[in-house]
Amino acid sequence: MFSRFAAACTAFAFAASGGAAVAADAQRADFGTLPDGRKVEVITLSNSHGHSARVLSYGAILQALKVPDRKGKSEDVIEGYNDLAGYLAKPNYFGSTVGRYANRIGAGRFMLDGQAYTLAKNDGPNTLHGGMRGFDKQLWQVLDVSSGPVAHVTMSYVSPDGEEGYPGTLKVTVTYSLDEQGTLSIEYRATTDKATVVNLTGHSYFNLSGEGSGHGILNHLLTIPAQAYTPVDDTLIPTGEIRAVAGTPFDFRKPVSIGERLRDGSDRQMVLGRGYDHNWVIQKAPSTVPVLHARLTDPRSGRQMEVWSNQPGLQFYSGNFIDGTIVGKSGKVYRQSDALCLEPQVFPDTPNKPQFGSARLDPGKEYVHTLVYRFSTVR
Numbered sequence: 001m002f003s004r005f006a007a008a009c010t011a012f013a014f015a016a017s018g019g020a021a022v023a024a025d026a027q028r029a030d031f032g033t034l035p036d037g038r039k040v041e042v043i044t045l046s047n048s049h050g051h052s053a054r055v056l057s058y059g060a061i062l063q064a065l066k067v068p069d070r071k072g073k074s075e076d077v078i079e080g081y082n083d084l085a086g087y088l089a090k091p092n093y094f095g096s097t098v099g100r101y102a103n104r105i106g107a108g109r110f111m112l113d114g115q116a117y118t119l120a121k122n123d124g125p126n127t128l129h130g131g132m133r134g135f136d137k138q139l140w141q142v143l144d145v146s147s148g149p150v151a152h153v154t155m156s157y158v159s160p161d162g163e164e165g166y167p168g169t170l171k172v173t174v175t176y177s178l179d180e181q182g183t184l185s186i187e188y189r190a191t192t193d194k195a196t197v198v199n200l201t202g203h204s205y206f207n208l209s210g211e212g213s214g215h216g217i218l219n220h221l222l223t224i225p226a227q228a229y230t231p232v233d234d235t236l237i238p239t240g241e242i243r244a245v246a247g248t249p250f251d252f253r254k255p256v257s258i259g260e261r262l263r264d265g266s267d268r269q270m271v272l273g274r275g276y277d278h279n280w281v282i283q284k285a286p287s288t289v290p291v292l293h294a295r296l297t298d299p300r301s302g303r304q305m306e307v308w309s310n311q312p313g314l315q316f317y318s319g320n321f322i323d324g325t326i327v328g329k330s331g332k333v334y335r336q337s338d339a340l341c342l343e344p345q346v347f348p349d350t351p352n353k354p355q356f357g358s359a360r361l362d363p364g365k366e367y368v369h370t371l372v373y374r375f376s377t378v379r
């Protein structure tokens with residue numbers, strides 16, 4: 001499975017290297033055994049510039065992502081665990097592939113073609129990230145691993161008709177690709193045999209200073225090129241309103257540090273979200289090519305990340321539920337504001353909000369989400 005986007009990256013990698021042979025490497029290894037005896041693999045993609053990505057076949061989880069700082073020192077910029085036991089005990093969606101429907105569906109139900117569907121509720125009255133056992137808790141099949149100008153791994157999962165209450169057998173693939181420039185792209189594809197709803201994304205918790213640095217993300221500068229966002233109720237379901245960001249703590253059209261307005265209790269939405277946990281309106285509908293969703297800069301390390309996606313919304317979550325009860329990869333306790341999530345997707349609760357567009361997938365059609373993280377450094 002070698003996508004058009006990956007092919008474009010390959011061409012770019014070649015051009016950027018002056019046509020010289022460049023290669024990124026892909027390696028497979030064991031990562032442990034599930035309680036039912038099935039083996040979990042880890043696939044490591046790496047290039048010669050100090051970038052590497054480790055992907056688990058459990059949950060199609062991005063377990064580690066190493067990126068060089070302005071001095072060339074590579075560090076792991078996402079939270080997670082060193083072993084499978086951590087992901088089984090307190091998953092928190094660290095690095096996960098979330099689905100069948102990322103984010104929330106209000107009251108755990110929706111209508112499609114006049115039929116009501118009832119989902120597993122796992123977040124108060126609502127369904128979050130696919131339900132009790134979402135795609136982040138499934139073992140994926142490794143289909144293809146290869147090195148080359150772009151190293152990649154493709155995994156698949158078949159979600160049975162009725163799983164967690166969703167209609168239709170959904171066949172899903174996810175491909176992680178790393179090129180020589182350090183661009184990591186994730187491509188999600190899905191087909192169904194019955195009309196259903198789909199929303200797949202990546203749920204990495206980023207800290208560009210390094211997850212083990214001991215520095216949080218309050219000084220990271222964030223830019224989100226969005227004029228509006230979707231306010232929520234007290235269970236974090238969008239009210240349906242599309243509200244202008246101008247004059248609010250949600251205005252990230254120019255770079256602003258995350259800490260600057262994180263505790264602004266004068267805005268009711270900041271209280272309801274316990275900080276940032278909202279969807280920004282990037283575009284009205286999915287586009288054919290990825291557009292810029294966010295730019296995150298860490299003045300301390302000089303690392304900068306751009307997030308690109310073809311999806312309409314961006315959930316920015318400032319890690320509000322991470323409460324200091326988790327010890328991460330470097331032995332550091334993870335607390336609020338130690339990392340943040342930037343999750344491109346369709347708007348939360350779209351199946352119940354026609355004004356938000358559509359999350360519908362019909363037989364014979366293919367769902368494609370291309371999510372790209374581009375890394376660079378600033379002085």
Ligand code: GLA
Pocket residue numbers: 092093103128236277315317321341343
């Ligand atoms: C998403 C949600 C948050 C939270 C995290 C997982 O980002 O928007 O409210 O549930 O996932 O903890």
